[in-house]
Amino acid sequence: MDEFHTLQEFLLHSESVVYIIMGLSLPLFLWFWSFLTGRDKEFRK
């Protein structure tokens, strides 16, 4: 477990990870949307 001596250290670490997750989730959502709707045109024909 990481050791934090101040609240500032803890928040800097945890919020940084949150920002990384959010940053990664945005392109992942775009990929997921294209996966979800990828065959829609095929079925409409």
Add this chain to the structure above:
Amino acid sequence: MSESDVKQEKNWFTPFNLITGVIIIAGIIVTIVRFSRGLASVSNLSDYNPWGIWIGFDLMVGVALAAGGYVTSSAVYLFGMKKYHSAVRPAILTGFLGYFFVVIALHYDIGRPWRLPYPFIMGWGTTSLLFEVGLCVALYLTVLFLEFSPAALEWLGYKRTRNLAHRLTIVLTIFGVVLSTLHQSSLGALFLAAPSKLHPLWYSPYLPTYFFVSSVIAGLSMVIFEGALSHKAFHNKMGKVYLEEHDSLAFGFARAASLVLAGYFTIKMVGLAAGNNWHLLTTGYGFWYLFEIIGFVLLPCFLYAVGVRDKNLPIIKWTSALAVSGIVLNRLNVSIIAFNWHLPKAERYFPSFMEIIITVFMVTLIVICFRFIVTRMPIFYEHPDYHQDNH
């Protein structure tokens, strides 16, 4: 053979009737014991564990799974997805019965039924989350009753009253969404009052958001699940429109559920990161948490997506059962399994046999009422007199 002969030959000793009959008799006996001898005589509740499965399952799970009503009605009436219109009445009925029996089950836990209206009459506890939940549930149950009333009034033949109730649809839908958003999230917020009692993997300042977002998943999945079961049990009661729209409804709701599950997974990870609780994932509770997240969030998210992509209805139906189980597991984890996690094993709560009987009794009553209503009222079909009104 005359109609009266057919009625006389009707067999009452079917497996369904026998099983439900036994459950109802057992339920009535435990009800008498609970209300005559008190809570301790039928439950394993204690000062350490004042909330058991009557709250964890009957209330927490019941409210979440009844979310199909506001999810479907808002999709149809507020977002204009008219192609799902045939699903509104079954969803509203499920929601109404769900909430109604939540209130009935609550009586077993709190006792003294005549005191139920006290918070609204004797003193307004406006600083209490439970008061907010109670008020919202009371108001939303009224809203669901009014939303459901056109079906009952059509059956009874009260045309003018039915038309009046039908005109309130949009207003009631808006009320329903507002009230559901409030109390679904407040049920999660209840646990914010006990940060030291709930395991850190489940405790998060985002608990209200988790409860609300997962209620949307529960609502969407429950509509698919209930539709699949009804399709088998009440196929002969379904109208042409319902049968035609059923597949596209399942695909549409599964697509939405898949997206919401992906969003739910993301905010769960954000919560985990904000609490910096990663190291707990390698503990026993951590494996249980991963089992919930991977087995009942990520897996249904992926399976729904595959089902929608491949237009595979059986996968979607099975996945809806998985997602519904996931909601049950999540609510039980938060309210019972991961709650009081630090207590020694001897002090941990496990429901008594009679508590389980009451919970099964409540579920059985919902099924019986659902069956009674859909075999009589226009739920899966349109009443011929009101065909124009419904579109």
